[in-house]
Amino acid sequence: MMASHLLNLTIFSAVVSTVFAMLLRPDTRSRVRFGLLAFGGFMAAALVVGWIMYPFPL
Amino acid sequence: MREGTLGLHAKIGLSRGDDVEDVVAQTPEVIVRARPAAAVPACLLAWLLPGLGHLYLRRKVKGLVLMGSILSLFLLGIALDARLQPYLGFDDPLAILRSLAQMAMGLPYFIARALGVEAGLVVSVTHEYGNTFTEVGGLLNILVILDAFDTAMGRKDTGA
Numbered sequence: 001m002m003a004s005h006l007l008n009l010t011i012f013s014a015v016v017s018t019v020f021a022m023l024l025r026p027d028t029r030s031r032v033r034f035g036l037l038a039f040g041g042f043m044a045a046a047l048v049v050g051w052i053m054y055p056f057p058l
Numbered sequence: 059m060r061e062g063t064l065g066l067h068a069k070i071g072l073s074r075g076d077d078v079e080d081v082v083a084q085t086p087e088v089i090v091r092a093r094p095a096a097a098v099p100a101c102l103l104a105w106l107l108p109g110l111g112h113l114y115l116r117r118k119v120k121g122l123v124l125m126g127s128i129l130s131l132f133l134l135g136i137a138l139d140a141r142l143q144p145y146l147g148f149d150d151p152l153a154i155l156r157s158l159a160q161m162a163m164g165l166p167y168f169i170a171r172a173l174g175v176e177a178g179l180v181v182s183v184t185h186e187y188g189n190t191f192t193e194v195g196g197l198l199n200i201l202v203i204l205d206a207f208d209t210a211m212g213r214k215d216t217g218a
Contacts, residue, residue, distance in 0.1 A: 002134075002137070002138060002184060002187075003183050003184060008138070008184070008187050011134065012131075012190075012191065012194070015127045015128075015130060015131045016131075016194065016198065018123065018127045019124060019127050019128065019198050019201070019202070022120055022123050022124055022127075023124075023201055023202070023205050026214075
């Protein structure tokens with residue numbers, strides 16, 4: 001079930017970003033802004049690190 | 059300025075020249091009173107079920123979002139063949155920490171084990187994803203417990 005790495009990464013990033021935004025920001029507007037930034041940061045970092053590791057053998 | 063408002067000024071730390079209505083208008087966040095007696099029950103409820111501590115403290119939106127997020131992470135982890143059985147012994151000390159992180163999920167963890175979905179499937183391609191989802195869910199719940207404590211103590215005075 002759900003063998004797609006990208007889908008798992010996306011779900012994980014979305015949920016963790018939501019929790020961080022709820023805990024770290026006081027109002028809806030700043031929560032949405034922080035949540036989107038954190039989600040983008042998670043996704044971008046994972047994709048960049050993934051491409052950096054791509055040439056290395058297992 | 060009316061005489062009756064001077065006492066209010068002193069109580070909320072404003073100087074005599076400040077207009078209370080202006081200050082309130084510029085501060086849209088909810089001002090919450092400290093409830094130290096509610097701190098321990100809130101933390102216990104937050105551990106039992108993620109978000110329940112915030113619901114107990116009347117933070118409905120925050121509690122429901124936290125509950126939905128963390129429970130969905132945990133349930134997805136189980137669906138991804140996570141192992142919930144605790145690692146015991148000192149041959150792999152870090153694995154003990156992973157098990158403790160899963161236990162921080164509270165009641166859902168023990169219900170899942172009682173229902174017999176604790177073994178996981180080590181040959182599954184998503185086994186490690188499942189472990190990570192359930193462990194991170196528990197770690198996030200520790201943050202939620204601490205947030206409930208701060209909220210009850212009046213250290214977080216904003217948010218719904």
